[in-house]
Amino acid sequence: MNKPGMLQSDEIQRARETGRKLGSTPEHSDMGLSDAARRLFAGLSAANYHALLVPQTHGGGGLDYATAGQIYEELSYHGIGFMPTLLTNAHCAELLKIAGNRQSEQGFLKKIGSDGRIFGFCLTEEDAGSDITGIRCMADQAGDGYVINGEKSIVINNSIADFFIVIATTDFSKGRAGLNAFVVDASSPGVERGESVRGFGFGNSVIGKVGFRNVAIPRENMLGEEGSGYFLVMETFDKGRPLVAASCAGAAGRLLDIVTAHVRRREQFGKPLFSFQGISFRLADLATRLRASRLLYLDALALIDEGREFTMEASMAKLFASETLRDLAEFCLEALGYRAFEADSEARNIFNDAQLLISIDGSSNVQRMVIASQL
Numbered sequence: 453m454n455k456p457g458m459l460q461s462d463e464i465q466r467a468r469e470t471g472r473k474l475g476s477t478p479e480h481s482d483m484g485l486s487d488a489a490r491r492l493f494a495g496l497s498a499a500n501y502h503a504l505l506v507p508q509t510h511g512g513g514g515l516d517y518a519t520a521g522q523i524y525e526e527l528s529y530h531g532i533g534f535m536p537t538l539l540t541n542a543h544c545a546e547l548l549k550i551a552g553n554r555q556s557e558q559g560f561l562k563k564i565g566s567d568g569r570i571f572g573f574c575l576t577e578e579d580a581g582s583d584i585t586g587i588r589c590m591a592d593q594a595g596d597g598y599v600i601n602g603e604k605s606i607v608i609n610n611s612i613a614d615f616f617i618v619i620a621t622t623d624f625s626k627g628r629a630g631l632n633a634f635v636v637d638a639s640s641p642g643v644e645r646g647e648s649v650r651g652f653g654f655g656n657s658v659i660g661k662v663g664f665r666n667v668a669i670p671r672e673n674m675l676g677e678e679g680s681g682y683f684l685v686m687e688t689f690d691k692g693r694p695l696v697a698a699s700c701a702g703a704a705g706r707l708l709d710i711v712t713a714h715v716r717r718r719e720q721f722g723k724p725l726f727s728f729q730g731i732s733f734r735l736a737d738l739a740t741r742l743r744a745s746r747l748l749y750l751d752a753l754a755l756i757d758e759g760r761e762f763t764m765e766a767s768m769a770k771l772f773a774s775e776t777l778r779d780l781a782e783f784c785l786e787a788l789g790y791r792a793f794e795a796d797s798e799a800r801n802i803f804n805d806a807q808l809l810i811s812i813d814g815s816s817n818v819q820r821m822v823i824a825s826q827l
């Protein structure tokens with residue numbers, strides 16, 4: 453299908469080849485999950501896709517948002533499962549860029565760009581999901597630094613990250629004004645990584661808990677101004693949402709190709725399934741929604757590139773693209789029949805990952821709250 457506003461073919465071709473290579477990496481190798489996840493990240497780094505939005509001066513790709521989004525779409529077409537690692541690093545890089553230009557923030561950004569280090573984003577807790585003002589993870593001032601204590605429930609890259617960005621409160625009674633962002637070296641004494649859970653989905657991505665027990669960090673590891681944690685998280689999500697939407701569009705494109713090929717080939721009642729309008733009209737609707745997903749994420753990313761207001765458009769892109777992917781995945785399972793449930797079914801895996809993508813960077817209702825707040 454012709455894609456609106458897409459990049460020139462040589463850049464797309466390169467993303468396609470990398471995506472194809474990484475997407476075909478077997479999931480259930482005899483390697484441990486963390487080793488497999490590290491190998492995937494190394495493959496992305498080797499192709500220089502590990503830090504697309506980090507400035508070239510810091511070892512990154514120095515791309516604009518619209519270009520990076522289209523590359524994410526292409527990569528995701530070949531494997532949504534390896535995207536969470538990349539997206540998490542992109543979110544952490546974004547938070548560092550928003551936080552400021554001090555030596556420490558610049559240094560951490562170089563760790564993502566020049567050094568190709570892996571980051572994890574530690575936000576969610578048992579009592580702090582959609583509403584992050586419930587965060588209980590404490591950062592107490594101690595000498596010329598902080599000591600962090602708390603438990604984060606679900607962290608992408610938990611077992612492979614070299615660094616974590618941790619959102620903690622310096623004063624719970626202050627609500628959102630007490631929240632702050634800190635960088636923690638993952639090898640610090642007191643950092644406890646929970647077991648990574650394969651069952652979540654997302655192929656070889658690693659996801660699990662991270663605990664902090666009296667983890668001492670220097671003062672310069674606090675990002676941005678004191679009390680800026682809430683703002684940093686919100687702006688990071690704003691910028692991340694169209695990138696997640698681009699990944700959803702990539703996976704949706706893959707499903708559309710899978711299901712269209714199947715219904716054209718499969719004959720029942722003497723004709724291909726595609727010849728029945730009960731099938732082809734639903735495909736027509738979903739193909740239309742996929743094209744709209746692309747236009748929405750490209751629109752939001754173009755607004756970011758132009759330095760214009762983009763919060764509402766970013767949420768619209770995430771809401772629409774993730775729900776389109778979910779609905780396409782559901783249709784795909786229905787149209788493939790029993791084949792969708794066979795071992796290693798790509799459609800079933802994407803169906804599972806589509807549900808997860810709805811939660812990431814704020815659920816659908818959270819996007820609706822953001823959109824409504826801007827109307």
Ligand SMILES: Cc1cc2nc3c(=O)[nH]c(=O)nc-3n(C[C@H](O)[C@H](O)[C@H](O)COP(=O)(O)OP(=O)(O)OC[C@H]3O[C@@H](n4cnc5c(N)ncnc54)[C@H](O)[C@@H]3O)c2cc1C
Binds near residue numbers: 607609
């Ligand atoms: C695969 C995966 C990876 C993740 N990775 C990370 C990570 O790396 N780091 C991290 O910190 N977190 C991570 N998360 C957590 C994610 O950010 C949270 O799942 C998300 O913030 C929602 O929190 P929750 O799951 O506790 O749901 P809840 O906040 O309990 O929400 C449950 C449901 O209630 C709805 N809801 C909540 N409030 C309202 C309201 N006011 N009005 C209407 N509906 C409402 C929500 O839309 C949702 O459908 C990950 C999640 C997933 C699924």
